[in-house]
Amino acid sequence: MSHQGNKRQKHSPSSSGPSDPETAPHENKDSLRAELQNDFQSQVDQLKDKIAQLEGEASHGEAEKLELKQSVGQLENENSQLKSKVANLEEKVKSLENSVNKAEIKSKYLEIITTTSELMSVGYNDDQSIKIYRQIFHLNNNTTQMRKGKAMSLILMLNHGYYEGLLPHYRQFTDALMEYQHTIDYMEDDTFIFRMRGAAQLPAQVLLWLEKALKHTHFHRLEFNPVQTEGVRYLDFIFNCVRVNSRLQVFQLEDTIENSRDIDLLCEVLNNKASLELIKLMSCGTEEGVFREIFNKLRTQNVFKIVLSENRLSNLRPTDMSEFLSSNPSLEELDLSLNPFNEQDIVYIADALRHNTTLRRLRFRFPDPPTNWNLLESAIFDSTSLNAAYNSNHHCCLYIFFAGRACSDIYNFNTCNDPTLNRRKKIYTLLSKRNRRRENASFFDLDGIGIKHIPQILSLLKTFSEHSIETGGRREVDEVKPLSIAYEIMRDWRMPELYYLDQMEED
Secondary structure, eight states: OHHHHHHHHHHSOOTTSOOOTTTHHHHHHHHHHHHHHHHHHHHHHHHHHHHHHHHHHHHHHHHHHHHHHHHHHHHHHHHHHHHHHHHHHHHHHHHHHHHHHHHHHHHSOOSOOOOHHHHHHTTOOHHHHHHHHHHHHHHHHHHHHHHTTOOEEEEEEEOSOOOGGGHHHHHHHHHHHHHHGGGGGGSOTTOEEEEEEEOOOOOHHHHHHHHHHHTTOOOSEEEEEEOOOTTOOHHHHHHHHHTTOSSOOEEEEOSOBOSHHHHHHHHHHHTTOTTOOEEEEOSOBSSTTTGGGHHHHOOOSSOOEEEOOSSOOOSOOTTHHHHHHHHOTTOOEEEOTTOOOOHHHHHHHHHHHHTOSSOOEEEEEESSOOTTTHHHHHHHOOTTOHHHHHTSOOSOEEEEEETTEEOOSGGGSSOSSOHHHHHHHHHHHHHHHHHHTTOHHHHHHHHTOOGGGHHHHHHHHHHHHIIIIISSOOOOTTOOOHHHHHHHHHHHSOHHHHHHHHHHHHO
8 A cells, every 4th residue: 555655646736847848848948048039139229229339429529520621611711812823922022122122212312412523623722622522422421321211411511602403312312301301300419410610602492492491391400500691591501490390409509690670589489489408699780789679589398508708798788698598597697798788787797697496507708807806705605694505506617718718716615516505615615714714703793693593503514515525525725623613612702691691591
């Protein structure tokens, strides 16, 4: 029993035993199919991804291709523009080369330079030939310089005989001046100087050419000294040349002023010309008293120096000098040399100088000095009293010459720019001179200095002496140490009264 049961149990199906041989192949096929389908689907997906990637790369490549095409088009446009610019530049270079060639041809001086030998062969002496040749050479040089826009200095040396061959040289110069005068406005100051010297009579045609060219040319300096010749009004020519000149800095005239009309025209031209800095009017007075009108009519803005030498100035009116100084407020230097001033003129000039604070240098040269010329010194340093010295002019240096030599040492005073220092030097110089003779005490009475001022005087001695002795200023011959002056004052001047005053203050 048991054996059969065991046997039957052994052959009965069990859940954990092997599957039915008939169903096993079906299960394997399904599993394989599923696996194959999964692999296929995976490959399909990969192919799709690859295709998508390739499509993306293809799209990016198209964009790059389009961008490259655009860049190529832009480069082609730029290349075309550069070619156009190069063509334009080549045209400009050719044009400039043509202009340069024309300018070189135009800047050449076309007139023939006559030699001194050729001039002497037609009757001029050696001196005249040299002067004419120099004038031709100078016109040549100035014409060339003007055409090249360079600095120039026009000098018309008229102290030669008339030479007809100069006419074309003047014509060429004036033509160049008319054409290139605008370049002068860009030159540095003092580069264009107009000088006329001598006494040759220029043809009227040359004067017209020069006046037409110069009256609109802003040259910087004018130096003019031809002698008047019959039939020629050089003054009118000069006045017309400078009337509208806005850059004229120096005006120098060495010619005759014939009448009051000339003075009026001169002042009309020079007055209120803001660029003007220096005026020289020398040997201009032909008649005594005519040039005196300059004192009442000349009114300048920025002129710092005026020279009025050898103009027969005399018989001044009381206010001529004071009005002249006040009407030219920028004036710092005035030269009145070689004028026949009389004693009354000296009085008026000294009075104006004593009250003036703008002038810095005043010059006189007397061939035959007036007897009261020392009044001019007194205006600068009045040594009659301390108060007079204090009230003197402490701004202006005075130079007085007799026959070419300085007549005194007054020019040693007012050498500092600070009038306070100049005043101190004068007061200390005066105290030193008196100390040499032990006169300070006696002069204090005349000066009107009271006893109460002694402490102030003593305290100022050291201060007043510093500029003259200790700080390197010029020491006067008779200056002494401040202690010497203090000792003299304390010893000689009213010591009993000073003691009595001190006692009264203590009580």
